Amino acid sequence: MTLSQLTTTLKCQPSRLYRIMRFLVHYQIFKEEPITKDSIGFALTPLSRRLSRHGERSMAAMILLQSSPVTLAPWHGLSARVLDSGNSPFETAHGKDVWSYAEENPGHSKLIDEAMACDARVAVRAIIEGCPQVFDGIKSLVDVGGGNGTALSMLVKEFPWMHGINFDLPHVVAVAPKVDGIEYVGGDMFECVPKADAAFFMWVLHDWDDEECIQILKKCREAIPQDKGKVIIVESVLEEDENDKLEFVGLMLDMVMMAHTNKGKERTLKEWKYVLGEAGFTRINVKPIHAVQSIIEAYI
Numbered sequence: 001m002t003l004s005q006l007t008t009t010l011k012c013q014p015s016r017l018y019r020i021m022r023f024l025v026h027y028q029i030f031k032e033e034p035i036t037k038d039s040i041g042f043a044l045t046p047l048s049r050r051l052s053r054h055g056e057r058s059m060a061a062m063i064l065l066q067s068s069p070v071t072l073a074p075w076h077g078l079s080a081r082v083l084d085s086g087n088s089p090f091e092t093a094h095g096k097d098v099w100s101y102a103e104e105n106p107g108h109s110k111l112i113d114e115a116m117a118c119d120a121r122v123a124v125r126a127i128i129e130g131c132p133q134v135f136d137g138i139k140s141l142v143d144v145g146g147g148n149g150t151a152l153s154m155l156v157k158e159f160p161w162m163h164g165i166n167f168d169l170p171h172v173v174a175v176a177p178k179v180d181g182i183e184y185v186g187g188d189m190f191e192c193v194p195k196a197d198a199a200f201f202m203w204v205l206h207d208w209d210d211e212e213c214i215q216i217l218k219k220c221r222e223a224i225p226q227d228k229g230k231v232i233i234v235e236s237v238l239e240e241d242e243n244d245k246l247e248f249v250g251l252m253l254d255m256v257m258m259a260h261t262n263k264g265k266e267r268t269l270k271e272w273k274y275v276l277g278e279a280g281f282t283r284i285n286v287k288p289i290h291a292v293q294s295i296i297e298a299y300i
């Protein structure tokens with residue numbers, strides 16, 4: 001689009017918009033391209049395609065969550081968190097933890113679900129392409145903290161022999177779009193996890209400290225067959241990645257956990273082995289995929 005087309009569409013001041021576009025071109029969010037001999041237009045780049053609302057790999061919902069005032073406020077309390085062991089920055093800013101806040105604010109809950117779903121679309125594609133064998137022989141899979149079910153619906157579509165159970169807090173499950181072949185169960189993973197051949201966790205355990213993870217994983221042990229059951233954890237594994245860019249994302253997410261959760265954190269392989277071992281899982285395999293997460297398979 002030319003500057004004048006953009007100005008008309010956005011109903012804004014051309015000179016100010018020009019300054020913003022000049023900055024965004026410098027930042028490679030747009031690029032300038034000739035439209036006719038005399039006019040220049042602005043075109044999308046690979047980066048801005050990810051910010052557009054459309055397309056399989058759109059990260060727009062994640063950006064909307066991360067830049068919302070509710071999500072930004074806790075960052076201002078991060079220094080207090082480092083200096084003393086009081087409430088988490090999220091609780092200091094909003095008076096309650098992130099999940100209770102989401103329960104009372106459906107608009108924010110929807111932002112979280114949609115943001116996680118856009119990451120899930122990318123990560124699950126990487127799992128399906130990189131490690132399909134992880135799902136061999138699994139007839140039923142419970143996605144613990146499965147959000148709006150995006151990950152599970154992709155997995156069940158790809159591996160149709162699997163029955164899927166999307167398990168999350170009742171207010172999340174109540175508004176999740178319903179998909180054939182998936183059962184939706186509301187509950188609390190600290191109390192009970194629905195029974196299945198395997199339990200799947202993506203971006204859930206990093207929200208909790210070691211003690212809490214051990215408690216959740218013990219509930220999973222009760223839910224899966226004692227002889228051949230397994231848990232599949234899709235999370236970052238710090239210090240394992242040779243790729244600098246992804247290592248940065250893992251370390252950045254660790255800061256996000258400090259700002260937004262009470263005691264959550266990203267873990268090294270040694271830390272994952274500790275929580276899994278304490279919960280009674282003895283055999284552990286780690287598989288890298290083409291994403292910031294790795295797949296950790298753990299067997300009783």
Ligand SMILES: C[S@@+](CC[C@H](N)C(=O)[O-])C[C@H]1O[C@@H](n2cnc3c(N)ncnc32)[C@H](O)[C@@H]1O
Nearest residue numbers: 116117120145146147168169187188189202203
């Ligand atoms: C960071 S999101 C991950 C969502 C999804 N697994 C994904 O990667 O797209 C964490 C999820 O854990 C859920 N959750 C938090 N506390 C829970 C609890 N006590 N029992 C079950 N689910 C819980 C949240 O509602 C949220 O959907």
